[in-house]
Structure formats: C-alpha cells, structure tokens
Amino acid sequence: MRGSAQRFRSSSRRRWSDRATPYLFLAPFLIFFAVFTLYPFILGFRLSLTEWNGFGDPSPVGLKNYEDLITNKSFHRSLRNTAWIAVAAVALIVPLALLCASALNSKNVKFRAGFRTAFFLPIGTPLVVIAMVFIVLFDEHYGAINWAFESVGIPRVDFLGEKNFVKPGILLVLVWQWTAVPMIYFLAGLQGVPQSLYDAAAVDGARKWSTFRNVTAPHLRPIIVLVLILLTNDAIRLFDQVYVLTFFSGAPGSASGGPAEAGLTVVLYLYRVAFRSRQFGMGSAIGVTILAMAFVIAFLQLRFTGSLKSSEERR
Numbered sequence: 001m002r003g004s005a006q007r008f009r010s011s012s013r014r015r016w017s018d019r020a021t022p023y024l025f026l027a028p029f030l031i032f033f034a035v036f037t038l039y040p041f042i043l044g045f046r047l048s049l050t051e052w053n054g055f056g057d058p059s060p061v062g063l064k065n066y067e068d069l070i071t072n073k074s075f076h077r078s079l080r081n082t083a084w085i086a087v088a089a090v091a092l093i094v095p096l097a098l099l100c101a102s103a104l105n106s107k108n109v110k111f112r113a114g115f116r117t118a119f120f121l122p123i124g125t126p127l128v129v130i131a132m133v134f135i136v137l138f139d140e141h142y143g144a145i146n147w148a149f150e151s152v153g154i155p156r157v158d159f160l161g162e163k164n165f166v167k168p169g170i171l172l173v174l175v176w177q178w179t180a181v182p183m184i185y186f187l188a189g190l191q192g193v194p195q196s197l198y199d200a201a202a203v204d205g206a207r208k209w210s211t212f213r214n215v216t217a218p219h220l221r222p223i224i225v226l227v228l229i230l231l232t233n234d235a236i237r238l239f240d241q242v243y244v245l246t247f248f249s250g251a252p253g254s255a256s257g258g259p260a261e262a263g264l265t266v267v268l269y270l271y272r273v274a275f276r277s278r279q280f281g282m283g284s285a286i287g288v289t290i291l292a293m294a295f296v297i298a299f300l301q302l303r304f305t306g307s308l309k310s311s312e313e314r315r
Contacts, residue, residue: 041291048284058281065285075286077261078269084167085265086235089174093231094224097179101186120184122177131244134173135160138245160245163262170263173241178234182227189223190216225305229298236294239267266290 048065050058069075103109104116122130137143138159146156159169193216201211217224242265246258255272257264266286274283302308 044284045288047281048288050281052280053278054280061281065282066289068282069285069289074261074264075266075269078257078264078266081167081257081261081263082236082238082265085171085174085238086232088167088171089178089235090228090231092171092175093179093182094227096175097182097227098186098220100179100183101190104183104187105190116184116187120180123180125177127177127240128244130173130177131241134169135245135248138169160248160258163258163260166246166258166262170238170242170245173245174235174238177241178231182231185223185227186220189220193219221305222307225301225307228301228305232297232301233294236290236297237267238265239271242268243271266293 047058049060049062051061051064052058100119104119109115137145140146140156140158140161143159145159150156157165159165197215198211201215206214242257242263243255246256246263255268255276257268267290270283270286270290273279273286
C-alpha cells in the first residue's frame with residue numbers, strides 16, 4: 001500500500017514537471033512582454049483618457065481625445081498620407097524585391113554574392129544618414145537627380161518643397177531602403193523550392209509564367225504574406241525618414257511633414273502633438289489608435305490571403 005502511494009506521488013510529480021516545463025521556457029518572454037509591452041500599453045491607454053501636459057496630475061476627460069481625433073483635419077490628412085505611402089510602398093517593393101531575388105537566384109548571374117551584399121547595405125545604414133543623403137540628391141539646384149533630369153530636358157523638381165512631390169520623394173527613399181529585406185526573404189524562399197518541381201514543369205512544357213504561378217508562387221505564399229504585413233507595419237510606423245527629409249520644408253523644424261502637411265504621417269503627427277504641443281493625453285490616444293489600426297490591418301491581410309485557414313480548408 002505504501003509502495004503504491006509513493007509511486008502515485010512520483011507519477012504526479014513527473015506529470016506536473018512535464019506540464020510546467022514549457023511554461024518555464026516561456027517565462028522569460030512572458031515577463032519581458034508583460035513589463036515592456038503590456039504594462040506600458042495599459043498605462044498609455046489610461047493616459048489617453050486624460051488631459052496632461054507633463055506637469056501635475058492628469059485630468060480625466062473620458063473619450064474626449066478620441067472624439068477630437070474624429071474631427072481633426074491634420075489627423076485625417078496624416079491617415080491619408082500614411083495610407084498612400086503604405087499602398088504605394090507595398091505595390092512597388094514586393095514585385096521589385098521578388099524580381100531582384102529571382103535574378104540573384106539565377107545561375108546565369110555572375111558575382112551573385114557581391115550583388116547580395118550591395119543590395120543589403122541600406123539595412124546597415126542609419127536612417128538619419130540615408131535621409132541626409134537624399135536631401136542632397138533631391139536638392140532643386142545642386143541635387144544629382146535634378147541634374148540628371150536637366151541633362152535629358154526634364155524641368156527641375158523641388159521634391160521636398162513642392163507638396164505634389166513630397167510623398168513620391170519619400171516613397172523613392174523607402175523603395176531604396178526597404179527592398180533589401182524582402183529580397184532576402186524571397187531569395188531564401190526561392191532556394192527552398194525543389195528543383196524537381198521545375199524539372200517536371202519543363203517536361204510538361206509549362207511556360208515561365210505558368211511555372212511561376214503553379215510552382216513558385218504557392219511555395220512563396222507564406223513569405224509574401226509576411227512581407228506584406230512587415231512592409232505595412234513599417235509604413236504605419238514611418239517617422240525618422242519623413243522627419244529629417246521635411247525638417248527644413250513647410251514650417252521649418254515644426255514637424256509639419258513638409259508644405260501643406262503633404263508628408264505628415266500618423267507617427268509624425270503623434271510626435272508633434274505629444275512632444276511639441278505637450279498634449280500627452282491626445283498623443284496617447286493617437287498611439288492607441290495606431291496600434292489598433294495596425295492590428296486590424298494585419299488581421300485583414302491574414303484573412304484575405306487565407307493565412308488563417310488550415311491546410312485542409314485551403315484545399
């Protein structure tokens with residue numbers, strides 16, 4: 001009887017240990033997430049329900065900050081600008097990155113390792129340095145881009161001083177800077193496609209487009225979804241490049257996003273409200289709105305690409 005009780009206790013301890021082990025491995029991440037993500041979010045949400053200039057105690061105002069955002073023209077303009085940049089960046093970078101990855105994956109291209117390194121260099125360059133370089137390139141009088149335009153008979157363009165060219169100028173910077181990472185993802189995905197599938201498609205007489213659609217694209221599907229989500233989130237959180245590029249245009253130094261707020265993004269507007277106007281309650285409300293917007297967009301991307309379905313449902 002005593003032996004049976006000891007075996008039962010030993011078995012119970014072993015089962016408890018087996019169940020607790022995964023949580024012990026997860027504990028560092030969960031603690032880190034709770035301290036540096038969940039807790040600040042709760043504090044930020046509470047602050048968004050108040051009015052506070054950084055001194056004294058916050059004054060509760062309920063949902064007033066969110067109501068003010070609904071009618072705020074600058075906030076609406078920042079949403080439109082961010083949406084324009086996000087859609088344009090995704091539409092240009094995804095096919096360009098896939099095209100570059102396909103070229104670097106080809107055996108006919110020489111010095112592939114050197115090209116991969118060159119494409120990846122923008123990732124290691126500080127954002128402020130990149131923006132300063134493009135300020136020089138965009139200069140209306142001495143910039144290399146306008147010099148090239150003038151040499152082929154195209155009028156000079158004030159990329160950062162003319163409201164119609166601010167967003168295209170920002171987009172050009174993002175395409176140069178952001179194409180490298182999706183290209184590396186696509187390159188890894190292309191190298192993971194079995195060669196036997198391409199051989200079988202060639203035997204069946206499939207053309208290049210048919211081979212890409214029926215062989216390559218299905219294998220790249222998870223990577224394409226990942227790239228879409230990452231690029232969209234990067235566009236929503238866009239700040240450094242826009243702040244530096246438009247610092248001397250529009251209302252200089254005021255974080256206006258260029259002339260007529262043509263380059264104002266939601267994060268730049270958050271910075272202007274919270275740290276220039278010292279409206280920390282309103283700034284927190286904008287931050288909560290950005291987080292909710294990013295979550296909803298990511299969910300919709302997963303939903304419409306079928307990534308939330310099981311493998312059986314996709315079939």
